[in-house]
Amino acid sequence: MPFSLAPRDLQTEIATKLWPLLAAGLVVAGVLSSTWPLLAAGLLVAALGLVVYLFSPTGYQVTSEHIQVLRPIGPLTISRSEVRAASLLHLSPFLVGSLLACSGLYAYLGWYWHPKAGGIFRAYATTFSPAVLLEGKQRYLLSPADYDYFIREVNRA
Numbered sequence: 001m002p003f004s005l006a007p008r009d010l011q012t013e014i015a016t017k018l019w020p021l022l023a024a025g026l027v028v029a030g031v032l033s034s035t036w037p038l039l040a041a042g043l044l045v046a047a048l049g050l051v052v053y054l055f056s057p058t059g060y061q062v063t064s065e066h067i068q069v070l071r072p073i074g075p076l077t078i079s080r081s082e083v084r085a086a087s088l089l090h091l092s093p094f095l096v097g098s099l100l101a102c103s104g105l106y107a108y109l110g111w112y113w114h115p116k117a118g119g120i121f122r123a124y125a126t127t128f129s130p131a132v133l134l135e136g137k138q139r140y141l142l143s144p145a146d147y148d149y150f151i152r153e154v155n156r157a
Contacts, residue, residue, distance in 0.1 A: 001153060003060040003144040008107070009127040011093055015104040019049045049105065056106035057124040060144050062153045067134065069124040069142065076124065083136040086154035088147060089117060091128040108141075117141065 008016065023046035030039025054073040061068040061075070067083065069076040091114055093103065099120065101110025108123040121139035125131050132147050134140040134154065144150040 006143040
């Protein structure tokens with residue numbers, strides 16, 4: 001069963017809209033001023049944005065065997081046997097520790113830490129509140145639009 005993403009939170013929405021403007025501004029400034037460091041910085045910013053976009057979630061898929069995080073680069077598959085439970089979680093993005101992550105550009109991606117989530121978790125979410133925590137061998141934080149139905153589907157035996 002497919003699930004769409006929850007709307008982006010304000011931080012993610014602003015970062016996603018400003019990133020291309022920053023990249024374009026640096027490239028244009030580098031070209032107009034014939035300054036290669038500005039041009040290189042603009043191209044680097046654009047390349048980083050593209051990489052983050054490719055790994056960002058576009059939706060979720062729940063089947064009897066797995067849960068998939070759909071991404072432009074290809075799905076991330078989580079086996080249902082590895083997930084013990086799904087629960088609703090509300091976290092402030094300003095109080096979540098980023099361990100190895102990209103916070104706010106297209107989504108929240110990577111490894112984070114928060115005590116309410118049981119410690120370290122991987123996020124593929126557009127918002128931290130509300131979000132769904134998948135607990136099991138690893139912890140995953142996802143943000144489906146219809147989180148109640150998503151939780152029921154995942155917890156269904």
